Amino acid sequence: MASGPIGRTRLGNTPNGNAPRPPGACRVLMIGDLIGKPGRSAVESILAELRDERGIDFVTANGENVAGGMGLTPSTADTILAAGVDVITSGNHIWDKREIYQYLETSERILRPLNYGTHEVPGRGWGTYQALDGTDIAVINLQGRTYMQPIENPFTDADRLLDESAEPLPPVRLVDFHCELTSEKNALGVYLDGRVSVVAGTHTHVVTGDERILPNGTAYQTDLGMTGPIWSVIGFDPKTVIPRFLNALPTRFEVGSGTVVFNALQIDIDPATGRSLAIERIQRLIET
Ligand SMILES: [Fe+2]
Numbered sequence: 001m002a003s004g005p006i007g008r009t010r011l012g013n014t015p016n017g018n019a020p021r022p023p024g025a026c027r028v029l030m031i032g033d034l035i036g037k038p039g040r041s042a043v044e045s046i047l048a049e050l051r052d053e054r055g056i057d058f059v060t061a062n063g064e065n066v067a068g069g070m071g072l073t074p075s076t077a078d079t080i081l082a083a084g085v086d087v088i089t090s091g092n093h094i095w096d097k098r099e100i101y102q103y104l105e106t107s108e109r110i111l112r113p114l115n116y117g118t119h120e121v122p123g124r125g126w127g128t129y130q131a132l133d134g135t136d137i138a139v140i141n142l143q144g145r146t147y148m149q150p151i152e153n154p155f156t157d158a159d160r161l162l163d164e165s166a167e168p169l170p171p172v173r174l175v176d177f178h179c180e181l182t183s184e185k186n187a188l189g190v191y192l193d194g195r196v197s198v199v200a201g202t203h204t205h206v207v208t209g210d211e212r213i214l215p216n217g218t219a220y221q222t223d224l225g226m227t228g229p230i231w232s233v234i235g236f237d238p239k240t241v242i243p244r245f246l247n248a249l250p251t252r253f254e255v256g257s258g259t260v261v262f263n264a265l266q267i268d269i270d271p272a273t274g275r276s277l278a279i280e281r282i283q284r285l286i287e288t
Protein backbone atom coordinates (compact mmCIF):
# COMPACT_ATOMS: atom_id res chain seq x y z
CA MET A 1 0.00 0.00 0.00
CA ALA A 2 1.39 3.41 -0.96
CA SER A 3 2.18 5.71 1.92
CA GLY A 4 1.46 9.42 1.91
CA PRO A 5 -1.71 11.42 2.02
CA ILE A 6 -4.81 9.78 0.64
CA GLY A 7 -6.90 11.73 -1.82
CA ARG A 8 -4.16 14.01 -3.09
CA THR A 9 -3.53 13.95 -6.80
CA ARG A 10 -0.13 12.59 -7.74
CA LEU A 11 1.54 12.62 -11.13
CA GLY A 12 1.77 9.25 -12.82
CA ASN A 13 4.62 9.79 -15.24
CA THR A 14 8.34 9.51 -14.58
CA PRO A 15 10.18 12.68 -13.49
CA ASN A 16 10.80 15.14 -16.28
CA GLY A 17 14.21 14.57 -17.83
CA ASN A 18 15.23 17.85 -19.46
CA ALA A 19 17.82 16.03 -21.58
CA PRO A 20 20.52 18.10 -23.31
CA ARG A 21 19.43 19.56 -26.61
CA PRO A 22 20.88 17.98 -29.77
CA PRO A 23 23.38 20.48 -31.28
CA GLY A 24 21.75 23.12 -33.49
CA ALA A 25 18.20 21.98 -32.76
CA CYS A 26 15.28 24.36 -32.53
CA ARG A 27 13.38 23.69 -29.29
CA VAL A 28 9.60 23.92 -29.55
CA LEU A 29 6.94 23.58 -26.86
CA MET A 30 3.35 22.65 -27.74
CA ILE A 31 0.62 23.11 -25.13
CA GLY A 32 -2.88 21.62 -25.45
CA ASP A 33 -6.27 23.07 -24.51
CA LEU A 34 -6.00 25.80 -21.86
CA ILE A 35 -9.09 25.68 -19.64
CA GLY A 36 -10.54 29.02 -18.51
CA LYS A 37 -8.85 31.29 -16.03
CA PRO A 38 -6.94 28.47 -14.29
CA GLY A 39 -5.36 27.56 -17.66
CA ARG A 40 -4.49 31.18 -18.41
CA SER A 41 -3.03 31.74 -14.95
CA ALA A 42 -0.94 28.55 -15.16
CA VAL A 43 0.66 29.73 -18.39
CA GLU A 44 1.20 33.18 -16.92
CA SER A 45 2.87 31.77 -13.83
CA ILE A 46 5.25 29.20 -15.35
CA LEU A 47 5.80 29.74 -19.07
CA ALA A 48 8.37 32.55 -18.93
CA GLU A 49 10.52 30.57 -16.47
CA LEU A 50 10.12 27.34 -18.44
CA ARG A 51 11.16 29.11 -21.66
CA ASP A 52 14.17 30.54 -19.92
CA GLU A 53 15.33 27.47 -18.07
CA ARG A 54 14.99 25.14 -21.08
CA GLY A 55 15.88 27.63 -23.83
CA ILE A 56 12.61 27.12 -25.65
CA ASP A 57 12.56 28.89 -29.02
CA PHE A 58 8.89 28.71 -29.93
CA VAL A 59 5.58 27.98 -28.15
CA THR A 60 2.09 27.09 -29.33
CA ALA A 61 -1.01 26.63 -27.14
CA ASN A 62 -4.58 25.69 -27.96
CA GLY A 63 -6.93 28.50 -26.93
CA GLU A 64 -10.40 27.14 -27.76
CA ASN A 65 -11.46 26.82 -24.07
CA VAL A 66 -9.82 29.92 -22.67
CA ALA A 67 -12.80 32.28 -22.25
CA GLY A 68 -14.90 30.86 -19.40
CA GLY A 69 -14.19 27.35 -20.69
CA MET A 70 -15.74 27.88 -24.13
CA GLY A 71 -14.16 29.97 -26.87
CA LEU A 72 -11.60 32.75 -26.99
CA THR A 73 -11.95 36.53 -26.80
CA PRO A 74 -9.49 39.19 -28.00
CA SER A 75 -8.49 40.11 -24.43
CA THR A 76 -7.96 36.52 -23.27
CA ALA A 77 -5.97 35.85 -26.45
CA ASP A 78 -3.77 38.86 -25.70
CA THR A 79 -3.15 37.56 -22.16
CA ILE A 80 -1.86 34.25 -23.49
CA LEU A 81 0.30 35.85 -26.15
CA ALA A 82 1.77 38.23 -23.54
CA ALA A 83 2.56 35.24 -21.29
CA GLY A 84 4.98 33.84 -23.90
CA VAL A 85 2.84 31.86 -26.34
CA ASP A 86 3.86 32.65 -29.93
CA VAL A 87 0.88 31.15 -31.73
CA ILE A 88 -2.60 30.21 -30.46
CA THR A 89 -4.19 27.23 -32.19
CA SER A 90 -7.82 26.25 -31.70
CA GLY A 91 -10.65 23.91 -32.62
CA ASN A 92 -14.42 23.50 -32.67
CA HIS A 93 -15.01 25.92 -29.74
CA ILE A 94 -13.21 28.81 -31.47
CA TRP A 95 -16.61 29.87 -32.84
CA ASP A 96 -18.32 30.16 -29.41
CA LYS A 97 -17.52 33.85 -28.82
CA ARG A 98 -18.43 36.07 -31.77
CA GLU A 99 -16.03 38.84 -30.76
CA ILE A 100 -13.09 36.67 -31.86
CA TYR A 101 -14.27 36.49 -35.50
CA GLN A 102 -12.89 39.90 -36.45
CA TYR A 103 -9.73 39.25 -34.43
CA LEU A 104 -9.10 36.03 -36.36
CA GLU A 105 -9.00 38.15 -39.51
CA THR A 106 -6.50 40.66 -38.14
CA SER A 107 -4.24 38.62 -35.85
CA GLU A 108 -1.82 36.33 -37.66
CA ARG A 109 -0.93 34.70 -34.35
CA ILE A 110 -4.31 33.05 -33.83
CA LEU A 111 -5.30 30.09 -35.98
CA ARG A 112 -8.56 28.20 -36.51
CA PRO A 113 -8.69 24.75 -38.12
CA LEU A 114 -7.70 24.91 -41.81
CA ASN A 115 -10.30 22.45 -43.10
CA TYR A 116 -13.47 24.47 -42.41
CA GLY A 117 -13.77 25.06 -46.15
CA THR A 118 -13.67 28.34 -48.00
CA HIS A 119 -17.20 29.72 -47.67
CA GLU A 120 -16.96 32.89 -45.54
CA VAL A 121 -14.93 31.29 -42.74
CA PRO A 122 -13.08 33.95 -40.72
CA GLY A 123 -9.35 33.71 -40.10
CA ARG A 124 -6.63 31.39 -41.28
CA GLY A 125 -5.67 27.75 -40.66
CA TRP A 126 -1.91 28.01 -40.94
CA GLY A 127 0.90 30.54 -40.84
CA THR A 128 4.66 30.93 -40.92
CA TYR A 129 6.48 32.44 -37.95
CA GLN A 130 10.01 33.00 -36.74
CA ALA A 131 11.31 31.27 -33.61
CA LEU A 132 13.72 32.88 -31.15
CA ASP A 133 16.73 31.13 -32.75
CA GLY A 134 15.74 32.48 -36.18
CA THR A 135 14.19 29.23 -37.48
CA ASP A 136 11.17 29.70 -39.72
CA ILE A 137 8.28 27.55 -38.51
CA ALA A 138 4.97 26.72 -40.17
CA VAL A 139 2.09 26.04 -37.77
CA ILE A 140 -0.86 24.15 -39.23
CA ASN A 141 -4.18 23.67 -37.40
CA LEU A 142 -6.40 20.81 -38.56
CA GLN A 143 -9.59 19.29 -37.16
CA GLY A 144 -10.90 15.71 -37.24
CA ARG A 145 -14.36 14.68 -38.46
CA THR A 146 -15.34 11.59 -36.48
CA TYR A 147 -17.97 12.53 -33.83
CA MET A 148 -17.39 16.17 -34.82
CA GLN A 149 -18.65 18.61 -37.45
CA PRO A 150 -18.51 17.06 -40.95
CA ILE A 151 -16.03 19.62 -42.30
CA GLU A 152 -13.52 19.15 -45.14
CA ASN A 153 -11.14 16.19 -45.07
CA PRO A 154 -8.10 17.03 -42.88
CA PHE A 155 -5.92 14.44 -44.65
CA THR A 156 -6.48 15.76 -48.18
CA ASP A 157 -6.52 19.40 -47.06
CA ALA A 158 -3.10 18.77 -45.46
CA ASP A 159 -1.94 17.21 -48.74
CA ARG A 160 -3.09 20.25 -50.66
CA LEU A 161 -1.27 22.62 -48.33
CA LEU A 162 1.95 20.61 -48.21
CA ASP A 163 2.10 19.74 -51.91
CA GLU A 164 0.46 22.66 -53.67
CA SER A 165 0.92 25.77 -51.52
CA ALA A 166 1.82 28.84 -53.58
CA GLU A 167 4.04 29.92 -50.71
CA PRO A 168 6.52 27.08 -50.01
CA LEU A 169 6.49 25.96 -46.36
CA PRO A 170 9.74 25.98 -44.34
CA PRO A 171 11.09 22.53 -43.31
CA VAL A 172 9.91 22.91 -39.68
CA ARG A 173 6.16 22.28 -39.61
CA LEU A 174 4.00 21.81 -36.51
CA VAL A 175 0.51 20.34 -36.76
CA ASP A 176 -2.12 20.75 -34.01
CA PHE A 177 -4.72 18.11 -34.89
CA HIS A 178 -7.89 18.91 -32.99
CA CYS A 179 -9.72 15.63 -33.04
CA GLU A 180 -11.89 13.34 -30.92
CA LEU A 181 -10.86 9.90 -32.10
CA THR A 182 -7.51 8.35 -31.14
CA SER A 183 -7.38 6.29 -34.34
CA GLU A 184 -8.04 9.31 -36.57
CA LYS A 185 -5.18 11.14 -34.83
CA ASN A 186 -2.88 8.13 -35.04
CA ALA A 187 -3.69 7.78 -38.75
CA LEU A 188 -2.86 11.43 -39.50
CA GLY A 189 0.44 11.12 -37.65
CA VAL A 190 1.45 8.11 -39.72
CA TYR A 191 0.07 9.68 -42.93
CA LEU A 192 2.14 12.86 -42.46
CA ASP A 193 5.25 11.08 -41.16
CA GLY A 194 8.28 12.62 -42.87
CA ARG A 195 6.32 15.57 -44.28
CA VAL A 196 5.88 17.55 -41.06
CA SER A 197 7.97 17.82 -37.89
CA VAL A 198 5.21 17.23 -35.33
CA VAL A 199 1.62 15.96 -35.22
CA ALA A 200 0.20 16.68 -31.76
CA GLY A 201 -3.43 16.02 -30.87
CA THR A 202 -5.74 18.27 -28.90
CA HIS A 203 -9.49 18.39 -27.99
CA THR A 204 -9.95 15.42 -25.64
CA HIS A 205 -8.26 17.28 -22.75
CA VAL A 206 -6.81 13.91 -21.64
CA VAL A 207 -3.03 13.60 -21.98
CA THR A 208 -1.74 10.43 -23.62
CA GLY A 209 1.58 8.76 -22.81
CA ASP A 210 2.36 7.62 -26.36
CA GLU A 211 4.75 10.40 -27.40
CA ARG A 212 7.26 9.07 -29.90
CA ILE A 213 9.21 9.89 -33.06
CA LEU A 214 7.83 8.03 -36.08
CA PRO A 215 10.21 6.26 -38.55
CA ASN A 216 10.52 9.22 -40.95
CA GLY A 217 11.15 11.85 -38.28
CA THR A 218 7.72 13.16 -37.29
CA ALA A 219 7.18 13.57 -33.55
CA TYR A 220 3.74 12.33 -32.51
CA GLN A 221 1.47 12.41 -29.45
CA THR A 222 -2.22 11.46 -29.59
CA ASP A 223 -3.24 14.23 -27.18
CA LEU A 224 -1.24 16.93 -25.45
CA GLY A 225 -3.80 16.99 -22.62
CA MET A 226 -5.32 20.06 -21.04
CA THR A 227 -3.81 22.69 -18.82
CA GLY A 228 -6.55 23.22 -16.25
CA PRO A 229 -7.97 22.10 -12.90
CA ILE A 230 -6.98 18.49 -12.27
CA TRP A 231 -9.84 17.80 -9.83
CA SER A 232 -12.43 18.06 -12.57
CA VAL A 233 -14.06 16.29 -15.49
CA ILE A 234 -11.87 17.38 -18.42
CA GLY A 235 -11.44 20.78 -16.78
CA PHE A 236 -15.00 21.37 -15.61
CA ASP A 237 -16.53 21.27 -12.14
CA PRO A 238 -17.78 17.69 -11.53
CA LYS A 239 -20.95 19.09 -9.93
CA THR A 240 -21.89 20.62 -13.28
CA VAL A 241 -20.92 17.63 -15.45
CA ILE A 242 -21.94 14.47 -13.62
CA PRO A 243 -25.71 15.19 -13.68
CA ARG A 244 -25.56 14.91 -17.46
CA PHE A 245 -24.41 11.31 -17.09
CA LEU A 246 -27.16 10.52 -14.58
CA ASN A 247 -30.23 11.78 -16.41
CA ALA A 248 -29.05 13.10 -19.80
CA LEU A 249 -30.59 16.52 -19.20
CA PRO A 250 -28.55 19.48 -20.47
CA THR A 251 -26.35 21.20 -17.90
CA ARG A 252 -24.19 24.31 -18.02
CA PHE A 253 -20.57 23.35 -17.49
CA GLU A 254 -18.50 25.56 -15.20
CA VAL A 255 -14.71 25.63 -15.10
CA GLY A 256 -13.31 23.70 -12.13
CA SER A 257 -11.02 25.05 -9.42
CA GLY A 258 -8.02 24.08 -7.31
CA THR A 259 -4.69 22.52 -8.29
CA VAL A 260 -3.89 22.92 -11.98
CA VAL A 261 -2.13 20.38 -14.17
CA PHE A 262 0.13 21.84 -16.87
CA ASN A 263 0.70 19.52 -19.84
CA ALA A 264 3.01 20.19 -22.76
CA LEU A 265 5.27 18.49 -25.27
CA GLN A 266 8.83 19.65 -25.90
CA ILE A 267 10.31 18.77 -29.28
CA ASP A 268 13.85 19.38 -30.55
CA ILE A 269 13.85 19.75 -34.33
CA ASP A 270 16.62 19.93 -36.94
CA PRO A 271 15.94 23.27 -38.69
CA ALA A 272 17.58 22.12 -41.95
CA THR A 273 15.55 18.94 -42.47
CA GLY A 274 12.51 19.52 -40.25
CA ARG A 275 13.07 16.12 -38.63
CA SER A 276 12.40 15.75 -34.93
CA LEU A 277 15.44 14.64 -32.94
CA ALA A 278 14.14 14.43 -29.37
CA ILE A 279 10.80 14.55 -27.63
CA GLU A 280 9.84 15.01 -24.00
CA ARG A 281 6.46 15.19 -22.32
CA ILE A 282 6.33 17.78 -19.56
CA GLN A 283 3.80 17.69 -16.76
CA ARG A 284 3.64 19.93 -13.72
CA LEU A 285 1.20 20.48 -10.89
CA ILE A 286 0.61 24.09 -9.95
CA GLU A 287 -0.92 24.75 -6.55
CA THR A 288 -3.34 27.66 -6.57
FE1 LIG B 1 -11.03 21.73 -25.85
Ligand SMILES: [Fe+2]
Nearest residue numbers: 091092093203
Ligand atom coordinates in the same frame (compact mmCIF):
# COMPACT_ATOMS: atom_id res chain seq x y z
FE1 LIG C 1 -12.42 20.95 -29.00
